[in-house]
Amino acid sequence: MDNRHYFVAFLAVIGLFFLLALITIPIWIPILIFNTPLIIGIYLLAKYTRFGGVLEKWYLAVYDWLVYQSETPRRLLWQGFYEFMSWYNQDTDWVTMNYGYALLTDDGHMIDNLLTEEQDKHECFSLQLYYFITGTNKAFKSLEGKTLVEIGSGRGGGISFLTRVFKPEKAIGVDFSMNQVEFCKGRHSNINQLEFHQGDAETFTTVEGIGEDSVDAIVNVESSHCYGNIDNFFTQINRALKKDGVFCYTDFRGVEGMEELQAKVEEYFVVEKSIDITRNVCYALKLDTQRRLAVIEEKCPKIFVPLINKFSGVTGSRVYDELSERKTLYHAWLLKPKKAGPSEEIME
Ligand SMILES: C[S@@+](CC[C@H](N)C(=O)[O-])C[C@H]1O[C@@H](n2cnc3c(N)ncnc32)[C@H](O)[C@@H]1O
Numbered sequence: 001m002d003n004r005h006y007f008v009a010f011l012a013v014i015g016l017f018f019l020l021a022l023i024t025i026p027i028w029i030p031i032l033i034f035n036t037p038l039i040i041g042i043y044l045l046a047k048y049t050r051f052g053g054v055l056e057k058w059y060l061a062v063y064d065w066l067v068y069q070s071e072t073p074r075r076l077l078w079q080g081f082y083e084f085m086s087w088y089n090q091d092t093d094w095v096t097m098n099y100g101y102a103l104l105t106d107d108g109h110m111i112d113n114l115l116t117e118e119q120d121k122h123e124c125f126s127l128q129l130y131y132f133i134t135g136t137n138k139a140f141k142s143l144e145g146k147t148l149v150e151i152g153s154g155r156g157g158g159i160s161f162l163t164r165v166f167k168p169e170k171a172i173g174v175d176f177s178m179n180q181v182e183f184c185k186g187r188h189s190n191i192n193q194l195e196f197h198q199g200d201a202e203t204f205t206t207v208e209g210i211g212e213d214s215v216d217a218i219v220n221v222e223s224s225h226c227y228g229n230i231d232n233f234f235t236q237i238n239r240a241l242k243k244d245g246v247f248c249y250t251d252f253r254g255v256e257g258m259e260e261l262q263a264k265v266e267e268y269f270v271v272e273k274s275i276d277i278t279r280n281v282c283y284a285l286k287l288d289t290q291r292r293l294a295v296i297e298e299k300c301p302k303i304f305v306p307l308i309n310k311f312s313g314v315t316g317s318r319v320y321d322e323l324s325e326r327k328t329l330y331h332a333w334l335l336k337p338k339k340a341g342p343s344e345e346i347m348e
Helices: 003-023 025-048 052-068 072-088 118-122 125-133 157-166 178-187 230-240 255-268 276-298 302-312 316-323 341-347
Strands: 146-152 171-174 194-198 216-221 239-254 269-276 328-337
Touching: 025 052, 025 230, 052 072, 052 239, 072 178, 072 276, 118 125, 125 178, 125 216, 125 230, 125 276, 125 328, 146 157, 146 194, 146 230, 146 276, 157 194, 157 216, 171 341, 178 194, 230 239, 230 255, 230 269, 239 255, 255 269, 255 328, 276 302, 276 316, 276 328, 302 316
Parallel strands: 146 171, 146 216, 171 194, 216 239
Antiparallel strands: 239 328, 269 328
């Protein structure tokens, strides 16, 4: 078990302890007295005995369930994480949050001519992921006069880039983190046709400006692994898209999770393209590791640096290792709506 895992497990236990102490203020002193040796005991047991291996397995199983498999806890955890990150960090020189896409060439670059803002150049691999899932698509070449929506728009860099390149009449970024939405409203206010609204991927057709059969293109980049219920999300996509609309979708999953996701995608949509891009994402992370480490060091609270490194996918992180060993797969799809949902197929 590496030190980062001990550190995170340690933080989790301390957090739980403080929560308990808060809820039970009248008895917090005895809790403190009895729990401190317990916490120190567990820590020493994990670090210096062979129980460490067993504890690591449990820890990773609980961690994966909480972060990637559960329904309500997963949603709440990710929501808290992104709210905190954007509340803490309002710097305008950080606008994307995905693992990126690189061509398998020396420098991995593919769209240098489209990176018109200074910040685009720093975050080029993350923007390349956006371009990879949209740029070869006929619908995007003719987006002028149409509506583009991104669900899970994060710090807004992706939809800002797509709006500048493809010039839709209207573009809407939706994210459930209110802090991120507020950040985007300020950071991307230079683009007139772009707006941001708070909303949940599982109910986003209630968001202002998005209704039934109202959207020409929807983009979703590395966000759906946070959602509690993917069926709700796909149902919403089918509801919001016009009949000839497109859904450009990309995300990662473990091997089994990806099989399940593929089956769901085929159930809900007409699949125009389905491409495994794990190698390209992994290569982007490799090329981008030094920059990412520097950004994390500069912008994240010191105490969270080990945790953030874990998610950031830098070389040596669990995310990077699992992508390079293909225990985690990254996939991209170009999809068309099945307007009546999966049940219609069964009826036919
Ligand atoms: C890894 S970030 C990716 C952000 C952006 N797509 C990008 O590539 O820069 C995932 C984003 O999904 C958002 N998100 C997670 N769950 C969501 C939900 N249920 N509804 C809307 N947004 C959600 C998070 O707030 C976060 O901004």
